[in-house]
Amino acid sequence: MAVNLHIPAETDIHPVPGIEIGVTEAGVRKANRRDLTVFRLAPGSSVAGVFTQNRFRAAPVQLCERHLQAGQGIRALVINTGNANAGTGEQGLAAAQATCVALARELDVAPEQVLPFSTGVILEQLPVDRITAALPAAIAGLGTGNWFSAAHGIMTTDTLPKVHSVRVRIGGHEITITGISKGAGMIRPNMATMLGFLGTDAGIAQPLLDRLVRELADQSFNRITVDGDTSTNDSFIVIASGQSGLRIDSADDAHYAELRDALAQASRELAQKIVRDAEGATKFITVHVEEAATTDEALQVAYSVAHSPLVKTAFYASDPNLGRILCAIGYAGIDDLDTAKLRLWLDDVLVARDGGRNPDYREEDGQRVMQQPEITVRIALGRGDVSDTVYTCDFSHEYVSINADYRS
């Protein structure tokens, strides 16, 4: 039951010159399921990524970081669903390495030029033989037109594929930006319980892309939460193939801001799609905190509201139980918060001020907003001029059903 999740028509999903994709069935966990995706990147592509901060970072995440640091130029990605290869110790690391070695041999590149990604069940060993056996089929299918198929191929508990594609003119060049993401539960990226792959045929110098990918993540995947559970496998990758002719080497370039904004917009779309398709979600909630003294405290308050099971069940019930929001603001950990200065809105309805209910607030106004599929909670702290935004969803019976049944 995704919330306003837009799926573009296949004709609106633009191939990115320099990026080929192949998808096949490896039978990682279940048969008859397209669970293996391979990306082949043109020589000279810049690739950068950000990864989960969970201490149990999965084997493929550890390997991604190593291979990016090796600096030999990334030429391929391999992504499996069904098994996260996390909490698998040395054996798991060896399995991820074996996957890279096998794909490198097939594509005639070095193993350090391959980035591996896994998503699925934690604590079980990766069936590496089944994956390597399926690589030739994935490679045989490589083509630039397979983004939609890849969006399907990386799904786990997702109900819908997540893909976003735009074309923009920058500096006289037509630039394509196309990306996919997956994730529906264990989502509180930091960086991020999910997989996100964003490709462009703009050229971006490696040091600049290394910086940009963090900026993009902080405006998108690092601002969403479903259940507060930061996964072991979160990865967000930006690929700049450079095939368009536009090449940007420095942040001072006249066209950098345009390209950055276009990529940021695409990143936000992909991140929000994860929330729209969150496990059991029936509402898409934007929590916007303003007048904070620092970004940290704005996010502290936003996440406190976005994670409260009581707030989330009230959204599910379309119940303007505003006390629960105030309560979550109150325990967010800002010790010197002056509750008399705080104001709270549901969309455009001012519901609380001066430490209590707004005297002009009418329950039917709150009720009207709560019934919408998309709701903005706006909180003004009266402490400074910093603002930030977090995206989340409600908490439904369906979430419990999905997570009580996931493994069985």
Place this chain on the structure above:
Amino acid sequence: MAVNLHIPAETDIHPVPGIEIGVTEAGVRKANRRDLTVFRLAPGSSVAGVFTQNRFRAAPVQLCERHLQAGQGIRALVINTGNANAGTGEQGLAAAQATCVALARELDVAPEQVLPFSTGVILEQLPVDRITAALPAAIAGLGTGNWFSAAHGIMTTDTLPKVHSVRVRIGGHEITITGISKGAGMIRPNMATMLGFLGTDAGIAQPLLDRLVRELADQSFNRITVDGDTSTNDSFIVIASGQSGLRIDSADDAHYAELRDALAQASRELAQKIVRDAEGATKFITVHVEEAATTDEALQVAYSVAHSPLVKTAFYASDPNLGRILCAIGYAGIDDLDTAKLRLWLDDVLVARDGGRNPDYREEDGQRVMQQPEITVRIALGRGDVSDTVYTCDFSHEYVSINADYRS
């Protein structure tokens, strides 16, 4: 569907000399409901309390702190359900004050000798007239045998009354310890989303009791969580009437440790009863963290596990989905956690070590433990010798139902 919540027979609930209780119907929110409880304390009683750290602390909590600081000796408590008098601004404070003034007049004490408590819906003004009108009826019913009735009188979404009572011999005196608690949701005391009242006829000097009450809370109510929502009204009160003849003035007293341990045990019982009756709970979970470097990090890890919706739904499903527990440990915020040193047990079953699954672990052993109504998760961090314990419950469909319907 409470989990192993023991309700003592009425004959096993011992009156505490010096503490009288009356319960009546005030119609605060609903008719035909005993929603008003009054305690009258003998002159010379020592009373101390700890209260919620939520910044939106309710009007009665603010008044409790003021009246305890006034140091005139507390002689009465008044507790209503149906309305939390939180997020109610100056008007709410005036309402709580009016309640104290009215009860003080009836009992011929000073308003500063009355402690008020409220629990229920947030953001609505307290119907103070209905409460003051009902005070005479509560007072007319005052008696020492009404603890069970009071345990009923303070219930909100609780399904069962929570009462604990023991008699112990200390220093040649027979000492009675009897207490009640309430709370089922919005529970992550700090101090605490709940109400707890513990009475004893031991005498305890005020400065000693002030210190002791914090110690007791930190071993009981400050170690439980249902949903991570720290409420606006949490209050835990210890009353020492001194009627038994035993009088303890200092921690050096030969009998202090005995009395402290008996009170601590009673506090833990009352706190655990809240978890046993938590909204929708089907399992009682003990999360024990050992080999931590500090108490803070032990609690960080314990709460990360205890709050994870994915861990809690796995308990609900009796699914030994251990990866979810490792994941929650991994994102608890210990940046230099060495996952290779960590060990994880379900009861006596060692499930993970050396950064992954214990090779000797068999799924059926995990399954056996997960099916029990009471489960201990034991986590050894390999970092030091500090340990701590948090109590929580699973996360069920019923929790969502209760909280999606509560107000309506």
